[in-house]
Every structure is written in C-alpha cells, then in structure tokens.
Amino acid sequence: MSNFTESNGKTLRHTRADVLAAAMKILDELGLPDLTMRRLAATLEVQPSALYWHFANKQTLLACIADEIIDRAKGIGVGLDWKAATRAEAESLRNALLAFRDGAEVVSSTLALGLGANQAQARLTKALTGGGFDAATAETAAAAILHLILGQVWHEQQRIQADSLGVVSGTAAVTPEHAALGLPSNQAFELGIALLLEGLEQLAHTRNNLGTV
Amino acid sequence: MSNFTESNGKTLRHTRADVLAAAMKILDELGLPDLTMRRLAATLEVQPSALYWHFANKQTLLACIADEIIDRAKGIGVGLDWKAATRAEAESLRNALLAFRDGAEVVSSTLALGLGANQAQARLTKALTGGGFDAATAETAAAAILHLILGQVWHEQQRIQADSLGVVSGTAAVTPEHAALGLPSNQAFELGIALLLEGLEQLAHTRNNLGTV
Numbered sequence: 001m002s003n004f005t006e007s008n009g010k011t012l013r014h015t016r017a018d019v020l021a022a023a024m025k026i027l028d029e030l031g032l033p034d035l036t037m038r039r040l041a042a043t044l045e046v047q048p049s050a051l052y053w054h055f056a057n058k059q060t061l062l063a064c065i066a067d068e069i070i071d072r073a074k075g076i077g078v079g080l081d082w083k084a085a086t087r088a089e090a091e092s093l094r095n096a097l098l099a100f101r102d103g104a105e106v107v108s109s110t111l112a113l114g115l116g117a118n119q120a121q122a123r124l125t126k127a128l129t130g131g132g133f134d135a136a137t138a139e140t141a142a143a144a145i146l147h148l149i150l151g152q153v154w155h156e157q158q159r160i161q162a163d164s165l166g167v168v169s170g171t172a173a174v175t176p177e178h179a180a181l182g183l184p185s186n187q188a189f190e191l192g193i194a195l196l197l198e199g200l201e202q203l204a205h206t207r208n209n210l211g212t213v
Numbered sequence: 214m215s216n217f218t219e220s221n222g223k224t225l226r227h228t229r230a231d232v233l234a235a236a237m238k239i240l241d242e243l244g245l246p247d248l249t250m251r252r253l254a255a256t257l258e259v260q261p262s263a264l265y266w267h268f269a270n271k272q273t274l275l276a277c278i279a280d281e282i283i284d285r286a287k288g289i290g291v292g293l294d295w296k297a298a299t300r301a302e303a304e305s306l307r308n309a310l311l312a313f314r315d316g317a318e319v320v321s322s323t324l325a326l327g328l329g330a331n332q333a334q335a336r337l338t339k340a341l342t343g344g345g346f347d348a349a350t351a352e353t354a355a356a357a358i359l360h361l362i363l364g365q366v367w368h369e370q371q372r373i374q375a376d377s378l379g380v381v382s383g384t385a386a387v388t389p390e391h392a393a394l395g396l397p398s399n400q401a402f403e404l405g406i407a408l409l410l411e412g413l414e415q416l417a418h419t420r421n422n423l424g425t426v
Contacts, residue, residue: 108364112371137404144365144405148357151321151364158325191350192357198415199408 014044016054020064024100027065031161032102037061063115065100065106070119072096081199082130089127090145090193093120097153101161104153111146121146131204146194152189227257229267233277237313240278244374245315250274276328278313279320283332285309295343296410302340303358303406306333310366314374317366324359334359344417358409365402 014022024041026035034116037058041048055061073096076088110117124142125135133141227235235256239248250271254261268274284311289301310316323330337355338348346354 001276022214045373088372109375112368113375131314140401140404141408143401144408147364147368147401147405149364151360151362151367152357153365154367155321155360157324158322162322162326188353188360189354191353192360192409195354195357195409195412195416196405198412199410202411202415 005149013046014034014050014054019044019051019054020068023061024065024068027106028101030101032105035062059110059113059115062106063110063113063117066110066115066117067119069096069100069103069107070117070123072099073123076127082128083201085127085130086124086145086197087092087193089123090149093123093146094149094153096154097149102157104150104157108150108154128200131200133200134203137203141200144192148192148196150191152185156185160192225256226259227263227267232257232264232267233281236274237278237281240319241314243314245318248275253281267274272323272326272328275319276323276330279328279330280332280417281321282313282316282320283307283330283336285312286336289340295341296338296414298343299337299358299410300406302336303362306336306359307362307366307402310362311369315370317363317370319365321363333362341413346413346417350416354409354413358406361402361409365398365405421423 019040023035023040026040026043037048037051040061041051044051051061057063070093073089073092076085076092080088097107100106107117107120111120121139121142124145125138126142128138129135131138216252232253236248236253239253239256250261250264252263255272257264264274268277283306286302286305289298289305310320313319319331320333324333334352334355337358338351339355341351342348344351
C-alpha cells in the first residue's frame with residue numbers, strides 16, 4: 001500500500017489496485033447489485049469521494065473489473081489450428097466469466113457501454129484469423145461467438161444464483177451443473193461452438209473453391 | 214373487468230389479465246428494476262396483498278410476462294425447409310425479445326429459474342426436427358441457438374438503455390442499431406445463426422453418409 005498526498009493534503013491510503021481488488025472481492029462475495037461505491041468505500045474505510053481519485057465513476061470501475069476478468073482467462077496453447085485455437089479461447093473466456101459472480105453481466109454491460117472488455121472479441125478474432133477469413137468475417141464471427149458465450153454464462157450464473165437462494169422450481173432443480181430443461185450446460189455450449197466452427201470451415205471451403213480466399 | 218369476492222369479502226377489482234397488462238406496461242416504460250409489486254399495486258390502486266391473489270410472487274409474475282413475450286413472437290410460415298424455419302423462429306424470437314424493454318433479462322431469468330419460457334426452446338427444437346436430427350441433438354442445438362439470441366439481445370438492450378441515459382463512451386456511440394466495436398448487430402446475429410445452421414447441415418450430411426440417420 002502506497003501513501004501519497006493530494007493537493008489538498010489528504011493522504012490516499014489505497015492504490016488503484018487496492019480499490020480494484022476490494023471491488024472484485026465484494027462482487028464475488030455479494031454480487032453486482034451490492035457492489036456500490038458507498039459499500040466499497042466503507043470496506044476500505046475511506047470516504048466515497050476518495051474512490052473517485054482512482055475511478056471517475058462506477059461504470060469505469062466496472063469496466064476495469066471486466067478487463068481484469070478477461071485478462072485472467074488463460075491463454076491458448078501454441079501450435080493449435082484455428083478451430084482448436086478458437087475453441088480454446090471460447091472455453092477459456094467462459095471459464096473466466098464463470099470464475100466471478102455476475103461475471104457475464106459485468107462484461108456484457110461494459111461492452112454495451114463501449115468502456116472496455118475489448119480483449120474478449122479481439123482474442124476470438126485473432127484465433128479465427130488463422131482460418132484465412134477476411135478481417136470483417138473474423139470480427140463478425142467473433143462477435144457471434146462472444147454473444148453465445150455471454151448468453152450461456154448469463155443463464156448459468158442466474159441459475160447458480162437462484163440455486164443459492166433456493167428459489168428454483170421443482171422440475172428445474174436438478175444438479176448445479178445442469179441448466180433449465182435438464183440439459184447439461186456444457187453440452188449445449190460445446191455443441192454451439194462446434195457448430196459455429198463447422199459452419200466457418202464450410203464457409204472457408206466454399207471460398208477456397210471459388211478462389212476468393 | 215370482472216368483479217368477484219374473496220372468502221374474506223374483499224372485492225377484487227382486477228382480473229389476472231389486468232394485472233399482467235399493467236405489469237408489462239411498467240416493464241416497457243420503466244424497465245425491470247422499477248417493476249416492483251409495490252409500484253404495480255399503486256398503479257392498479259390496490260394493496261400489494263391483492264396482487265398475490267393472482268400471482269404467488271414476483272418471479273411467477275415475471276414468468277407469465279416471459280411467456281407472454283414469447284407468445285407474441287409471430288409464427289413461422291408453412292412449407293419452409295428446416296433451415297429457413299429455424300432461421301425464421303430465431304429472428305422472430307429475437308424481435309419478440311427486443312419488443313419489450315429488458316425482454317432478454319425477463320426471459321433468461323425465467324428460464325434459469327425453471328419457471329417458464331419453455332416455448333422458446335420448444336419452437337426452435339420443433340423447427341430443427343425437420344432436419345432429421347435425433348431429439349437430443351435438436352434440443353441441444355436449440356439451447357445453443359437460444360443462448361446466442363439471449364446474449365445478442367441482452368447486449369442490444371443494455372446498449373439501448375445506455376444510449377437513452379447518455380452514458381455511452383465516445384467511440385462506441387455510433388447509431389442505435391450498431392453494437393459495441395461498431396459492428397452492426399444484425400450482421401453478427403445473422404452470421405451466427407447462418408454458421409450454426411451450416412454446421413448442423415454438415416452434421417446431418419456426415420450422419421447420412423454413415424447411415425446413422
């Protein structure tokens with residue numbers, strides 16, 4: 001923890017990293033609705049105004065959390081072909097979102113606000129580029145894959161939350177790793193990614209046959 | 214409006230349909246966070262307790278709203294092949310979700326709680342069945358398509374909300390029909406659905422060649 005002094009002489013007892021770490025702890029333990037600047041300030045034993053030295057507003061703080069969540073997605077292995085690389089990125093992003101309570105919501109809202117989380121789509125785009133697609137196709141396909149990941153994890157995290165509150169109705173209350181309708185989450189996710197990649201491979205073949213790639 | 218009397222003699226001034234319509238109006242005008250049983254009761258000029266005659270709790274009310282949103286998705290045309298039918302169902306579901314503020318969130322949370330909205334996946338499954346897939350494959354693929362739709366519309370609705378509040382950052386503030394990163398929403402959605410369908414068609418071909426379908 002570093003100590004430095006603002007122009008008004010007030011000592012800042014926390015670094016930006018301290019504030020971010022405390023915010024991520026509140027998010028993970030209590031969830032997004034309970035992550036308020038007031039609660040964060042109380043946890044750090046400072047006035048709420050002290051937080052704005054580090055983060056202009058709550059949306060900026062959430063964007064930094066979103067970037068941190070995505071940064072923690074472990075990288076893909078070297079030497080993978082584009083399909084294996086894209087699948088690995090997609091699985092790694094899903095796991096990174098699942099690792100933090102309300103992770104999908106923090107990342108989706110940050111993307112919608114245009115405040116960050118750009119690395120998620122950039123990583124998928126980079127992996128897809130190995131398939132020889134033009135930049136627009138790779139970016140658009142990456143956006144579709146990202147929507148599938150976010151829709152999937154959103155559903156899973158709402159379900160986990162509901163399970164923890166005991167508010168899931170009888171027929172849907174199977175095991176935690178099962179989504180609504182009794183389908184294993186992994187199965188729908190893996191099939192969805194596999195189908196998207198298969199579709200892309202066919203697109204590449206068609207283009208190759210037409211001599212446009 | 215029908216009038217009938219509870220056992221305790223209190224007259225119920227509103228039917229279940231009245232309550233549902235008022236709730237959907239609040240949802241569409243103010244959004245999900247402002248749809249409280251208290252506000253709904255005030256709008257209908259009844260005590261909150263009167264609402265529980267019709268809906269056991271707020272989650273049950275939201276589940277009925279989710280079912281109503283999905284019911285309003287216009288049906289697919291007859292005579293379409295399975296790919297066109299599935300694409301039509303997916304587009305129709307996306308439009309139905311977009312038609313109500315926070316529609317994606319209401320439907321996704323209802324699905325996660327296992328309280329309803331089952332028709333969304335059922336309609337996609339039925340459309341896919343025309344492709345000759347086994348029931349498990351059609352259901353799992355329908356779940357993946359539904360996650361793509363929900364992730365897509367969630368992003369779009371968060372963006373619309375952010376635009377209306379004027380909180381979108383400079384680079385992302387393009388036109389309302391554009392998502393973050395400047396990509397047209399329709400483009401990512403249409404490519405995503407097309408790739409999933411192409412992947413399924415290849416799956417069907419492979420199975421046919423192996424004589425397993």
